[in-house]
């Protein structure tokens with residue numbers, strides 16, 4: 001397996017050499033929110049790649065810009081006060097941000113599809129789940145209603161909905177939260193996408209159902225080779241599911257690496273804070289090490305490193321200049337002291 005990522009140093013993109021054309025390449029993506037006539041930056045200079053069959057996890061606290069990043073990739077920001085201000089999104093050789101709406105719609109579904117954060121707001125309550133799955137199949141595959149229903153049933157069986165032949169005619173409110181999330185996954189898989197984006201697919205579920213849904217996503221990936229972007233605020237979930245991780249803080253990727261290296265090397269103090277706040281499975285700790293302080297407001301970002309007000313290692317340099325560090329080809333950290341901090345206890 002070859003892992004590829006990229007971050008930028010000013011305008012220069014650092015990217016390890018890749019033999020393969022990535023399926024998705026995001027280059028210097030900037031997103032801003034229109035607010036009282038001003039553009040407020042919310043995602044800043046984001047670059048990363050996803051290869052076919054790879055699972056990239058994007059992790060970060062609430063408000064770090066995870067959903068906006070993938071909504072921009074999916075082209076779903078139009079009509080909102082949020083817009084892409086610069087950057088490129090290459091998918092399967094096409095520059096997505098330059099496509100017309102019709103061109104973009106034609107690659108959604110069988111090119112890329114998305115499982116949304118809230119299944120209840122994404123499923124239409126007045127249509128049966130089978131009809132909702134069939135709609136996507138018929139739109140992209142131009143098949144008969146009968147063929148689409150057969151495919152919808154297969155998909156419901158694939159995502160392990162019990163008694164799928166009855167459930168296909170049920171409405172969303174007749175399903176449990178976990179089953180609704182499985183229906184969302186079935187809809188996203190309807191046209192065998194090359195890239196599946198799952199935005200917090202398990203947030204609303206209890207721990208057991210969460211594990212089942214994550215296992216299902218991993219199983220589907222093994223069967224189909226679909227590339228996956230999995231978004232979560234829970235680094236534990238990402239570690240179980242993904243082979244590559246990008247950690248976001250205040251709209252930037254502050255660290256990206258293979259999952260293995262991320263846990264071995266303790267690169268960025270923020271990632272370290274996230275790791276230390278994962279509850280251990282086999283010990284009775286009374287207190288978890290929560291990261292002190294709060295995420296700064298978007299309109300009051302600190303000078304220098306965005307994390308410095310919360311960082312116990314911060315020094316004068318951190319309060320003056322935005323940092324970048326490259327530990328090696330596969331491990332990039334936005335911290336002035338990444339080399340010195342590696343492997344040290346916090």
Ligand SMILES: Nc1ncnc2c1ncn2[C@@H]1O[C@H](COP(=O)(O)OP(=O)(O)OP(=O)(O)O)[C@@H](O)[C@H]1O
Pocket residue numbers: 033042060061062063064065066067068069080081082233298
């Ligand atoms: N339509 C919108 N209008 C104004 N501000 C928005 C809009 N959508 C998102 N934002 C703001 O942009 C920032 C990033 O939002 P985003 O939804 O990407 O966060 P997130 O990392 O996905 O968080 P969460 O983990 O809570 O889902 C937040 O501060 C949010 O309030």
Ligand SMILES: [Mg+2]
Pocket residue numbers: 066067068117199200
């Ligand atoms: Mg979100």
